[in-house]
Amino acid sequence: MKTLRLTLIGTASLSFAVGANAQPAPAGKPAPGAALTAPAKPKAFAGPDTHIYITIAEAMLFQLKASETLRGKMKEGDPELVTLAGKLGKEITELYTPGVNMAQEHGVPGSIDKKTKTGTIPNDITPADKAALAKVGTMNKDEKKWVVAFFELFAKESKKGAAEAEKGAKAAQDADLKAWAEKVAAVLKTQTETIEAKHKALKAKK
Numbered sequence: 001m002k003t004l005r006l007t008l009i010g011t012a013s014l015s016f017a018v019g020a021n022a023q024p025a026p027a028g029k030p031a032p033g034a035a036l037t038a039p040a041k042p043k044a045f046a047g048p049d050t051h052i053y054i055t056i057a058e059a060m061l062f063q064l065k066a067s068e069t070l071r072g073k074m075k076e077g078d079p080e081l082v083t084l085a086g087k088l089g090k091e092i093t094e095l096y097t098p099g100v101n102m103a104q105e106h107g108v109p110g111s112i113d114k115k116t117k118t119g120t121i122p123n124d125i126t127p128a129d130k131a132a133l134a135k136v137g138t139m140n141k142d143e144k145k146w147v148v149a150f151f152e153l154f155a156k157e158s159k160k161g162a163a164e165a166e167k168g169a170k171a172a173q174d175a176d177l178k179a180w181a182e183k184v185a186a187v188l189k190t191q192t193e194t195i196e197a198k199h200k201a202l203k204a205k206k
Helices: 002-021 047-074 079-105 127-137 143-171 175-205
Strands: none
Touching: 047 079, 047 127, 047 143, 047 175, 079 175, 127 143, 143 175
């Protein structure tokens, strides 16, 4: 019994010593042994924010499609335009992919519905944009006319996209959407200036 009493006293003394010497966990870090809590799930976009995201995403998809079209058309022609197309496409892709991830995290459906064959996150340019590109495509036989007409359309749509992104950035309620839209607006504004300058230069050569 004496041995048991000594053991209990020794255990109690050790527990007290450990408790007395324990240091509090650094600020912002959980204490050792504390249960880890999962980060809060991002709040779903409200209807207006979802609309803002879709509008900006559609503008970005046009930029990507136009860049792809230009690169394909000029691959055997003007290497400067091929380089420009690659640069524009890369800049948009670097913002578009994170935008899709953000939208999905905030509850915007991204998968295609098997019954309706539709999804909320756009994955293609709008019918109106397809028609506009197709109209310019009728000039394919005359490359000089085509490239001038193409850049005229490109500049017009890029400017519209920049305005939509800037408008969306101001109206967005969600902080993540607002920050993303601001970045997109800045890139589209810069791209518009580049595209407009190229259009003027090509038109002057005509």
